[in-house]
Amino acid sequence: MAAGSDSTAPEASEQGRAPVAMEKLVSLCAARGFIFASSEIYGGINGFWDYGPLGVELKNNLKALWWQRMVRERSDVVGVDASIVAHPRTWEASGHVDNFSDPMVDCRICKKRFRADQLDDIGPCSAQKGKAECDFTEPRNFNLMLQTQIGASADASQTAYLRPETCQSLFTDFKRVRESARQKIPFGIAQIGKAFRNEITPRNFTFRSREFEQAEMEFFCHPSEREKWFEYWRAERLQFHLDIGLSPDRIQNRPHDDDELAHYAKAAVDVDFHFPFDWQEIEGVHDRGDWDLSRHTEYSGKDLSITDEQTKEKFTPMVIETSMGVDRTCLALLCDALDEETLEDGESRTVMRFHPRIAPVKVAVLPLSKKIGEAAREIDATLRKHWNVFYDEAGNIGRRYRRQDEIGTPFCVTYDFESEDDKKVTVRERDTMNQDRVPIEGLVDYLRDRLEGDS
Numbered sequence: 021m022a023a024g025s026d027s028t029a030p031e032a033s034e035q036g037r038a039p040v041a042m043e044k045l046v047s048l049c050a051a052r053g054f055i056f057a058s059s060e061i062y063g064g065i066n067g068f069w070d071y072g073p074l075g076v077e078l079k080n081n082l083k084a085l086w087w088q089r090m091v092r093e094r095s096d097v098v099g100v101d102a103s104i105v106a107h108p109r110t111w112e113a114s115g116h117v118d119n120f121s122d123p124m125v126d127c128r129i130c131k132k133r134f135r136a137d138q139l140d141d142i143g144p145c146s147a148q149k150g151k152a153e154c155d156f157t158e159p160r161n162f163n164l165m166l167q168t169q170i171g172a173s174a175d176a177s178q179t180a181y182l183r184p185e186t187c188q189s190l191f192t193d194f195k196r197v198r199e200s201a202r203q204k205i206p207f208g209i210a211q212i213g214k215a216f217r218n219e220i221t222p223r224n225f226t227f228r229s230r231e232f233e234q235a236e237m238e239f240f241c242h243p244s245e246r247e248k249w250f251e252y253w254r255a256e257r258l259q260f261h262l263d264i265g266l267s268p269d270r271i272q273n274r275p276h277d278d279d280e281l282a283h284y285a286k287a288a289v290d291v292d293f294h295f296p297f298d299w300q301e302i303e304g305v306h307d308r309g310d311w312d313l314s315r316h317t318e319y320s321g322k323d324l325s326i327t328d329e330q331t332k333e334k335f336t337p338m339v340i341e342t343s344m345g346v347d348r349t350c351l352a353l354l355c356d357a358l359d360e361e362t363l364e365d366g367e368s369r370t371v372m373r374f375h376p377r378i379a380p381v382k383v384a385v386l387p388l389s390k391k392i393g394e395a396a397r398e399i400d401a402t403l404r405k406h407w408n409v410f411y412d413e414a415g416n417i418g419r420r421y422r423r424q425d426e427i428g429t430p431f432c433v434t435y436d437f438e439s440e441d442d443k444k445v446t447v448r449e450r451d452t453m454n455q456d457r458v459p460i461e462g463l464v465d466y467l468r469d470r471l472e473g474d475s
C-alpha cells in the first residue's frame with residue numbers, strides 16, 4: 021500500500037461493544053471541541069453548554085436531517101421560526117404559569133437546593149464534611165420558567181418568559197399558518213429552536229440543561245383520526261432515530277403511565293435511549309387533544325376552531341405532537357458512537373462510529389509530506405464544495421488517522437509520492453481501516469456513493 025497503513029486490523033467486532041464511561045466522553049468532547057462548559061474561563065455556568073467546531077457540525081447535521089424528513093419531504097407539514105419571547109398570556113393559557121413546576125427542597129445546613137423527587141441520588145451534606153445528611157425543608161413548588169423584563173423604563177417594563185417549550189407558538193400561529201400556507205387538516209407545523217428551563221439540578225452533561233434546543237412538530241387532525249395519527253407518528257419517530265444511526269438495542273418506545281402524563285397530554289410515548297447512566301427520554305410523542313387550541317381560544321378570545329368545507333362540521337382539531345430534544349439526541353449520538361477498540365497488536369484506538377450522515381467531518385485530506393501539500397490542497401478545495409473536510413499535514417500518518425478516528429471522520433484521503441505519477445489517492449475507511457486506491461478524477465463520486473448511499 022502506498023500510503024501509511026494502520027498497524028493491525030481490529031480484534032473486537034463492532035457488535036456488542038460496551039458502553040463507554042461518561043467521564044471519558046465529557047473529556048473527549050472538551051478536548052476535541054464537540055461540547056464544553058459555557059463561559060469556561062469564568063468557571064462555567066451550571067446548565068449551559070457551548071458547542072465547538074465539531075459539535076456545531078454534528079448538531080447542524082441532526083437538525084438538517086430532521087427538517088428534511090419532517091418538512092421538506094412532506095406536503096402535509098410546514099415550518100416556522102417563531103420568537104423566543106411570546107406574549108405572557110401565552111403561558112397562562114398553556115398552563116405553564118400554574119403547572120410548570122418541580123417540587124424543591126432546601127438544605128438548612130449547606131443551603132443547597134435539590135429536586136424533592138431526586139433526593140436518593142445526593143451525597144452527604146457538603147457543609148458537614150461528609151458526616152451528616154442534609155436537613156431539608158418541606159417541599160415547595162418551584163416554577164421552571166426563566167423570567168425577563170421587557171421595556172426600557174422601569175414603569176413600562178413587563179415580565180415575560182423565555183419559552184420553556186418551542187411548541188406554543190405553533191398553536192398561537194395555527195390560524196395564520198393554516199390560511200397563509202393554504203393547508204387543510206390533517207397537517208402539521210414544525211419548528212426547531214431554543215427553549216429554557218430553570219432546572220433545579222442540571223446534570224448528566226447536556227442531558228438536563230437550562231438552555232437547550234427542541235425540534236417539535238404539532239400535527240392537527242380530525243378527532244376521529246387521533247389514534248391513527250398517534251400510532252403513525254410514534255412509529256415514524258422511532259424509525260428516524262434508527263435512520264440517524266442509533267443502535268437498535270439502545271433505543272425503545274416507552275408508553276407513559278396515566279400518573280406520569282403532563283397536564284396537557286391524553287397519551288404519551290417516549291423514545292428512550294440507553295445512556296451510560298440509565299434509560300432516559302430523548303423524544304416524546306404526545307396526544308395533546310384540543311387542550312392548547314381550546315385554551316388559546318379561551319384566553320385570546322380568537323376562535324381557533326375550523327369548519328369542514330363539505331360537512332360544515334365545526335370542530336377544534338386534535339393535536340399529535342412530536343418533541344425531540346436536539347441536545348439530548350446529540351448526546352445519545354455521542355454516547356452511542358464512542359468506542360474503545362483493542363487491535364491485534366494489543367494497542368487500543370478510540371473511534372467515534374458516527375453514521376456518515378451524522379459525522380461532523382466527512383473526509384480528511386492528509387498529504388504524506390508537507391512537500392506535496394500543494395496538490396493535496398487542490399483535492400481539499402474540490403471536496404470542500406461537497407462536504408465538511410478537514411485538512412491535516414502535521415505529524416506521523418498513523419497518528420493523523422487516529423485523530424480522525426477519534427472525531428468520527430468516515431474517510432481519510434492520503435496523497436502520497438506515487439499520487440504524483442498515477443493520479444490516484446489512498447482512501448482509508450474508519451471502521452474497517454481498509455484502504456482503497458482511487459483515481460483522483462473519480463474521487464468525488466467514490467466518496468458520494470459511500471457517504472450518501474442508502475445504507
Ligand code: GAP
Binds near residue numbers: 346
Ligand atoms: N412540548 C412538549 C415538551 O416540551 P418535554 O417532554 O418536556 O415535552 C421534550 O420535552 C423533549 O425536550 C424531551 O424529550 C427532551 O429531549 C428535551 N428536553 C426537555 N427538557 C430538557 C432539558 N432540561 N435539557 C435538555 N433537553 C430537554
